[in-house]
Amino acid sequence: MSISVFYDPRQSVSGINSFSPSAGKPAKFMEALQSQAICHDIMPVTPATRKDLYLVHDRQYVDEIFAGVQNNGFENNDPRVPEACLWTVGSMVSAVAYAPRATGPVCSPTSGFHHAGHRWGGGYCTFNGLMVAAAKFILANPLAKVGILDLDWHYGDGTDNILKNRPALAKQVLNLSSGKYFFDSNDDVSQFWAWLQGAILELNRFDCDVVIYQAGADMHIKDPLGGLLNEAEMARRDRIVFREINASLVFNLAGGYRGDKSSDGLGNPVLRTHLNTVLEAIAKKGGLK
Numbered sequence: 001m002s003i004s005v006f007y008d009p010r011q012s013v014s015g016i017n018s019f020s021p022s023a024g025k026p027a028k029f030m031e032a033l034q035s036q037a038i039c040h041d042i043m044p045v046t047p048a049t050r051k052d053l054y055l056v057h058d059r060q061y062v063d064e065i066f067a068g069v070q071n072n073g074f075e076n077n078d079p080r081v082p083e084a085c086l087w088t089v090g091s092m093v094s095a096v097a098y099a100p101r102a103t104g105p106v107c108s109p110t111s112g113f114h115h116a117g118h119r120w121g122g123g124y125c126t127f128n129g130l131m132v133a134a135a136k137f138i139l140a141n142p143l144a145k146v147g148i149l150d151l152d153w154h155y156g157d158g159t160d161n162i163l164k165n166r167p168a169l170a171k172q173v174l175n176l177s178s179g180k181y182f183f184d185s186n187d188d189v190s191q192f193w194a195w196l197q198g199a200i201l202e203l204n205r206f207d208c209d210v211v212i213y214q215a216g217a218d219m220h221i222k223d224p225l226g227g228l229l230n231e232a233e234m235a236r237r238d239r240i241v242f243r244e245i246n247a248s249l250v251f252n253l254a255g256g257y258r259g260d261k262s263s264d265g266l267g268n269p270v271l272r273t274h275l276n277t278v279l280e281a282i283a284k285k286g287g288l289k
């Protein structure tokens with residue numbers, strides 16, 4: 001059983017000086033898939049265009065980022081960041097467009113989307129690929145509904161800000177972010193499970209054609225910016241999402257800040273968590289219960 005991964009090397013930027021490893025993560029994730037012999041098909045990515053970004057972002061904000069006169073989500077004006085974003089956003093757009101034809105969950109090895117609002121970025125997020133993908137999918141399928149299940153530790157405030165600025169889209173896109181409710185790692189885990197069951201029920205009632213699952217690794221209890229769940233609970237989270245949502249599914253990597261940024265493969269705990277998500281997706285594809 002193999003997983004479809006929408007990846008292009010141009011979506012990685014190495015050497016960005018930041019606490020977040022997200023700019024270089026796609027390449028390391030692909031190496032880890034390879035080194036662990038996890039069966040995957042690399043699918044072609046069509047890069048996003050600036051016109052695609054205008055669907056959900058203020059035009060001036062987009063143009064200023066590319067011109068380098070406004071800081072990107074990494075708080076610098078490195079021109080490589082917006083260029084790479086066209087490929088990360090493109091990966092998500094391509095994965096969501098493909099999902100209804102796939103036989104199981106589809107992977108977009110991306111992160112750095114949900115803190116990007118209509119005319120601002122931050123928290124390592126420059127453009128909101130979740131919302132661009134939803135908007136493009138609805139353009140191609142005018143009656144479609146898209147769900148976003150955001151299980152990054154942090155609140156997907158940028159996504160909600162875009163929905164506020166695009167009321168027509170808000171009728172067809174439902175964003176549910178656990179980070180809006182869980183900020184304290186002393187919280188009882190049972191509250192999270194109850195919230196997740198409610199969120200899945202809501203998504204299934206909304207009757208989504210596609211659900212984008214932000215499988216944030218910073219939900220891990222040992223994450224310096226997170227978290228709540230231990231390793232086994234992280235896997236349980238993914239298993240519940242993949243098996244109980246009645247829609248085509250796309251998942252990405254989202255935040256994760258444990259361990260040594262320079263390490264890869266199984267030496268990096270964040271990558272290990274992401275690989276576990278892939279294994280749960282493959283198990284779902286294989287029809288395992």
Ligand SMILES: [Zn+2]
Pocket residue numbers: 152153154216218254255256
């Ligand atoms: Zn996060």
